[in-house]
Amino acid sequence: MLLSVLYIIGITAEAMTGALSAGRRKMDWFGVMLVASATAIGGGTVRDILLGHYPLGWVKNPEFLAITCIAGVLTTGLAKWVIKLKGLFIRLDALGLIVFSIIGTKVAMGMGHHAMICMVSALVTGVFGGLLRDLICRQTPLVLHEELYASVALVSSGLYLGLLELGVNDVTATISTLIVGYLLRMAAVRFKWRLPSFQLETEGSLH
C-alpha cells in the first residue's frame, strides 16, 4: 500500500524529468510522452522482459501509462516551476530509485530467482529508465558517470534481502530500506561520491 503510493509519486517525478530531457531535444508532444514514459516505466518494462514476467505492469494497469503521459505533457507547461524545484526533484528521484529497487527485488523473489538475480532485477528497475531516456535523447548515459546511483540500487536491494533473510517482517524491511537507501543516495549527491572511473586513451583501441 505504502509502496503503491510511493510508486505513483516516483513514476510521476521520473516522467517529469524525462519530459525535460525531451524538451531539450525540441521533441513534439508525442516525443515528450514517449520519453516521459520510457524514463518512468522503462526500467520495470526491461526487467519484466528480461525475466519473462508477463503481462507487463503497465499493460495490466494502463492507468500507470496514462499517469506518465499526462505528467509529461503537463511538464511542457510547468517547465519553469519544475526547474525551480530542482531540489525537490532530486529528493523524489532518490525516493523513486529506492522504491523501484524494492519492487524489482520483490518481482524476482516472487519468481523464485537467486539473490544475485533479485539484485540485478532491482538494478534494472531502478536504472534502465534513465538509460533509455538518455539513449532516445542521444546523451551519454548519466548513470554511467554520475554520483553513486546504480550502486545505491544494489545496496538497497541487498539490504532488503538481508533483512528478510534475518526474519524481519516485510513492512519493517521495506521502511528500513527506504530510509537507508534514500539517505545513502542523498549523501552521494551531497558529497559527490562516485565509483572509480576507467579512462582509456583512444589510441588504446583493439579496433
Add this chain to the structure above:
Amino acid sequence: MLLSVLYIIGITAEAMTGALSAGRRKMDWFGVMLVASATAIGGGTVRDILLGHYPLGWVKNPEFLAITCIAGVLTTGLAKWVIKLKGLFIRLDALGLIVFSIIGTKVAMGMGHHAMICMVSALVTGVFGGLLRDLICRQTPLVLHEELYASVALVSSGLYLGLLELGVNDVTATISTLIVGYLLRMAAVRFKWRLPSFQLETEGSLH
C-alpha cells in the same frame, strides 16, 4: 486477405526506406539487411515482445524476413530510382502506417487487452520500426519531430476500435480506417500539420 497483401507491400516499402538510411551511413550489405528489416518488422517485433505475444510474426513466417532482406539489398542497386519515386514512397509509407496500426490493434484485441493498450499496440507497431532505424543509424528520431505520424496511428486505431464497438463489421471497419487514416496522414504531410513541440534551453537542465 486484403490486409495481408497490403502488409507485404508495406514491409517492402519500409525495408527500402530503411536501406536508404543504411546507405547514408555507408553500411555493408549485412547492415543494409539489418536496418531494412528493423525498419519494416521492428515495430511488430517490439509490440510482440511488450505484449509477450510469441512466436514473433517473422519467426513463425520467415518469408517476411526474407522479403525485407531482399528488398533491402535490391535497393542498393535501385537507389536512384527509389529516390526519384519519392512521392510514391511517401504514399506507401502512409498506407503501411495504417496497415501496421490496424494489425497492432487486432493483436492486442485478440489478447483481450484494454482499448488503451490496443491503441498503444497500434502506435508501437506503426512507429517503432522508424525509431529503431534512427537509433541504429544514429539520427535523432524523425517521428519525434515530423508531421503527425504517431498521432495518425493512434487516431486510426481509435477509429477502428470505435467502428467495431458500434457494430460495424470487420471488413468495413478495416477499409474505412485505411481510407480515413491514409487521407489524414497525406493531409498532415501536405499541410505540414505538427503537434506542438516543447523546447527547453539547455541551461534548464535538472542535471
Add this chain to the structure above:
Amino acid sequence: MLLSVLYIIGITAEAMTGALSAGRRKMDWFGVMLVASATAIGGGTVRDILLGHYPLGWVKNPEFLAITCIAGVLTTGLAKWVIKLKGLFIRLDALGLIVFSIIGTKVAMGMGHHAMICMVSALVTGVFGGLLRDLICRQTPLVLHEELYASVALVSSGLYLGLLELGVNDVTATISTLIVGYLLRMAAVRFKWRLPSFQLETEGSLH
C-alpha cells in the same frame, strides 16, 4: 562440454573488449560491468527474448553474469596488457563468434524452428553483443562496416546445420564448424575481406 568451456572463454574475452570500450568513454565501474556484460551475454539475451526462450541463460546461471562483471572490472587494471595482447584477443573473439553461432543455432533447433530462423538465431547470438556495446558507447556499430563478421556467423550456422542434415554426429559437426568458421574469420581479418558496402550521398534522402 567442450562448447561450455569455450563459451566461458568466449564471454570472458568479449567482456574484456567491452570493458575497453567503456574505458574509452570514461565510464565508472558500473558502466564497465554493464558494457562488459552487454557485449558478452547481450547477444544471447536478445536471441532468447526474440525467440521467447525463458529463462534467459544468465538468469538461470547467474555465475555467467558474475564472470563478465569480474572480467570487466579486472580489465580496468589490466588494460595495458590487454591492448598488448591484441592479437590474442582477435583470435579469442573469432573463436567466441563461432561458439556463439553454434549455441544460437542449437537453441533455435531445440525449439523446432525453420533452418532460416536457426541461422538468424546464430547471427543474433554472435553479433548483437557487439551491436549493443556500440549503441551504449555511442559508436557507429563496427559489425556494420568491418571485415566479414555477421557473414561468418551465418556461414558457420549453415555449415553446422548442413553437416547434421547429412547425418554427421553432433561432436564432429561442432568441431568441424569451429575449425572452418575460425579459419574463415581469421582469413577475413588477415585479407580484409568485406561485404560490398552501400554508399548514398546525403542529398539522396527520402526525408
